[in-house]
Amino acid sequence: MSAVNAVDSLPERIVRAAVKLFAGKGFHGTSMRAIAGAAGVSIGAIYHHFSSKDDVFLAILRQEYERRRVAVEELRAQGLPPREMVQRVARLHFELLGRHQDSVKILSHTLPREHPRLHRQLQALEEEFAGHVARLLEEGMRAGEIRECHAWTAAHALLGMARAVTARALGDDKLATELRQRGPEELAELAWRGLRP
Amino acid sequence: MSAVNAVDSLPERIVRAAVKLFAGKGFHGTSMRAIAGAAGVSIGAIYHHFSSKDDVFLAILRQEYERRRVAVEELRAQGLPPREMVQRVARLHFELLGRHQDSVKILSHTLPREHPRLHRQLQALEEEFAGHVARLLEEGMRAGEIRECHAWTAAHALLGMARAVTARALGDDKLATELRQRGPEELAELAWRGLRP
Amino acid sequence: MSAVNAVDSLPERIVRAAVKLFAGKGFHGTSMRAIAGAAGVSIGAIYHHFSSKDDVFLAILRQEYERRRVAVEELRAQGLPPREMVQRVARLHFELLGRHQDSVKILSHTLPREHPRLHRQLQALEEEFAGHVARLLEEGMRAGEIRECHAWTAAHALLGMARAVTARALGDDKLATELRQRGPEELAELAWRGLRP
Amino acid sequence: MSAVNAVDSLPERIVRAAVKLFAGKGFHGTSMRAIAGAAGVSIGAIYHHFSSKDDVFLAILRQEYERRRVAVEELRAQGLPPREMVQRVARLHFELLGRHQDSVKILSHTLPREHPRLHRQLQALEEEFAGHVARLLEEGMRAGEIRECHAWTAAHALLGMARAVTARALGDDKLATELRQRGPEELAELAWRGLRP
DNA sequence: CATGAATGAGACTTCATTCAT
DNA sequence: AATGAATGAAGTCTCATTCAT
Numbered sequence: 113m114s115a116v117n118a119v120d121s122l123p124e125r126i127v128r129a130a131v132k133l134f135a136g137k138g139f140h141g142t143s144m145r146a147i148a149g150a151a152g153v154s155i156g157a158i159y160h161h162f163s164s165k166d167d168v169f170l171a172i173l174r175q176e177y178e179r180r181r182v183a184v185e186e187l188r189a190q191g192l193p194p195r196e197m198v199q200r201v202a203r204l205h206f207e208l209l210g211r212h213q214d215s216v217k218i219l220s221h222t223l224p225r226e227h228p229r230l231h232r233q234l235q236a237l238e239e240e241f242a243g244h245v246a247r248l249l250e251e252g253m254r255a256g257e258i259r260e261c262h263a264w265t266a267a268h269a270l271l272g273m274a275r276a277v278t279a280r281a282l283g284d285d286k287l288a289t290e291l292r293q294r295g296p297e298e299l300a301e302l303a304w305r306g307l308r309p
Numbered sequence: 310m311s312a313v314n315a316v317d318s319l320p321e322r323i324v325r326a327a328v329k330l331f332a333g334k335g336f337h338g339t340s341m342r343a344i345a346g347a348a349g350v351s352i353g354a355i356y357h358h359f360s361s362k363d364d365v366f367l368a369i370l371r372q373e374y375e376r377r378r379v380a381v382e383e384l385r386a387q388g389l390p391p392r393e394m395v396q397r398v399a400r401l402h403f404e405l406l407g408r409h410q411d412s413v414k415i416l417s418h419t420l421p422r423e424h425p426r427l428h429r430q431l432q433a434l435e436e437e438f439a440g441h442v443a444r445l446l447e448e449g450m451r452a453g454e455i456r457e458c459h460a461w462t463a464a465h466a467l468l469g470m471a472r473a474v475t476a477r478a479l480g481d482d483k484l485a486t487e488l489r490q491r492g493p494e495e496l497a498e499l500a501w502r503g504l505r506p
Numbered sequence: 507m508s509a510v511n512a513v514d515s516l517p518e519r520i521v522r523a524a525v526k527l528f529a530g531k532g533f534h535g536t537s538m539r540a541i542a543g544a545a546g547v548s549i550g551a552i553y554h555h556f557s558s559k560d561d562v563f564l565a566i567l568r569q570e571y572e573r574r575r576v577a578v579e580e581l582r583a584q585g586l587p588p589r590e591m592v593q594r595v596a597r598l599h600f601e602l603l604g605r606h607q608d609s610v611k612i613l614s615h616t617l618p619r620e621h622p623r624l625h626r627q628l629q630a631l632e633e634e635f636a637g638h639v640a641r642l643l644e645e646g647m648r649a650g651e652i653r654e655c656h657a658w659t660a661a662h663a664l665l666g667m668a669r670a671v672t673a674r675a676l677g678d679d680k681l682a683t684e685l686r687q688r689g690p691e692e693l694a695e696l697a698w699r700g701l702r703p
Numbered sequence: 704m705s706a707v708n709a710v711d712s713l714p715e716r717i718v719r720a721a722v723k724l725f726a727g728k729g730f731h732g733t734s735m736r737a738i739a740g741a742a743g744v745s746i747g748a749i750y751h752h753f754s755s756k757d758d759v760f761l762a763i764l765r766q767e768y769e770r771r772r773v774a775v776e777e778l779r780a781q782g783l784p785p786r787e788m789v790q791r792v793a794r795l796h797f798e799l800l801g802r803h804q805d806s807v808k809i810l811s812h813t814l815p816r817e818h819p820r821l822h823r824q825l826q827a828l829e830e831e832f833a834g835h836v837a838r839l840l841e842e843g844m845r846a847g848e849i850r851e852c853h854a855w856t857a858a859h860a861l862l863g864m865a866r867a868v869t870a871r872a873l874g875d876d877k878l879a880t881e882l883r884q885r886g887p888e889e890l891a892e893l894a895w896r897g898l899r900p
Numbered sequence: 901c902a903t904g905a906a907t908g909a910g911a912c913t914t915c916a917t918t919c920a921t
Numbered sequence: 922a923a924t925g926a927a928t929g930a931a932g933t934c935t936c937a938t939t940c941a942t
Contacts, residue, residue, distance in 0.1 A: 141423030226338030265495040272473020273466035298462040306503035535817030620732030659889040666867020667860035692856040700897035
């Protein structure tokens, strides 16, 4: 029993079930009862580990943005040439899409403005991530390897274009398939041409 | 009184109130009771003109995408050089932001996945708009004035970067102010450099 | 125009539409809007000729019980032997079923207890009709051609058995078909054997 | 308090309250709020035990038809002579009327055609019960102790006459009192004379 | 006579959350 | 730590009826 719980703690089970449901039916379309059922735990158990439904959602957001932060840290640590770096950031969403499709869906589609507290926290997480990218760009500019421009605009633009294309690529029609194949390279090219000196 | 009503039909009053509320509190954060109160009409009156809450939301979406469609039509009619065209599309969101801030907020923040019907219709509207842009780009490619690339990826990327930057520019902090000032030009430059031959 | 209205007055159109709808969807399942739509008139027009939805329903009930009253009057006027008379009353519902299926459905299935006023009036109409039958039976007893029994019990029993069998015969399955064929004779026989001296 | 609750579970309290209200005001005249109030529980508690208002109604119907099924089973088990059996079935409604007046009211007066699902289920329950009676009659015919006739017609007729008389006997006027006194015997006699060889 | 836009009470139902066990 | 029965506010929507035109 302890071995099982070690790889599959109760909070983890809850979050995993919640991610699937939020991705599929959205925040308001997912009830605590549904999460409890999908996770195979009681409703009370969820409230034992999370203070509210918002808190479950936030846990997911934090997890997801932590993944992005780590990815950017790694990029920076590798000391790649700016060109490579810009292109990799542009491709980042696609890579995460491959590994964490449900989480990406949540970020792409659900901005629950109806919860001021959630909304503020989500914005803070986005801002933090955009900040990492902006700093990357500023370093490139100082090194003369990225053209002079407004780093924050460029950072938000970079992330916005990536998000829009991955969001469209989530479907299962012909264009979605095409976007999943050509999207990463096209985006990388677009970003680099837009930012090179 | 009759003069006021003449320019201010009941459905218009309802939509105007709904836009404000949806933009401020989101779809689920806005109740029919609240819309009725803000519009100064009875709940029943809303249902006399719209078949459901979804229908009110859709009316707003259609109105907003109609504005975009018209804007793109006008661009094309002017026969501008591709460079100008690409830059104007990149600036489009900002121009609409100035005139219809609440509507832009709705488009930037609310994709109600919890309503399959709404979700599908919103995607269709987005797709249609992206299609207009993609066609614009393809014409530019045929004329050799835009570099060869995957038009649909570029179209979604163009719109995605514009949306992300305008969304961030909605706030009232220092960065938001900066983005509203420099965003349009920065975006236009980024887009053109990314797409020129 | 007057010629058309002569055979198809507005109140008649309304009642005819209402009968169909009440029979198919019940009293609460039928809205005034639906009646207006089916009759091809405005809602206001209905209120011009009937004081309320209840009033429309009552008009149908009165019409239907009038048919029954007339049928019993005719029976009595023919001075048939009691055997024949009892059997004909037993068959009465079936004959009306053939000609006025929707009205019979309403009487068989809808006793809107939720409307005290309607309920009382419907009971009064039923009572009046049962009274006609009871009197028929009492006359037969006085003539020694029907066995002595409690006429009102027998009258309600006679009508109740006929209603139950016709109600079941309204369906379209095998048993319903059988009941429509054999029901009238079976009922007539059952009634006569139960009541003959 | 625990002793009281032991014999009076929450679902039982809800059903008991609902029976009284449905019998007095009908299905549509009874709101969930009213049931909750009468049962002394919250509205949510009702939905915790029943999936819908229809479900509460169905629970009552099932309970009532179960009583009838048991009564007929017992009749058959006693191996009474057919005459006795037919007369007892004819009296059955009256006996149940004495013990469960409200439930009988519901069955006598409410056939909610407006709810297709409820309607179908009620018909199924009625059909099942009529089937028990029809089988009883067929056994009598095979034994030569009931005249040859269409068993299903006779079964529906038997139940229909009993229902009609008991329905009229529910009132508190002079005739209702008379029917409660003489009805059982009169019905029993009528049924036996109609069905004996 | 006729219209149909407007009313607003009230219906059923859902759901996040609590708490006694 | 865990359960799940119970709560009740709040949600969307329907509908008989009215009344200005």
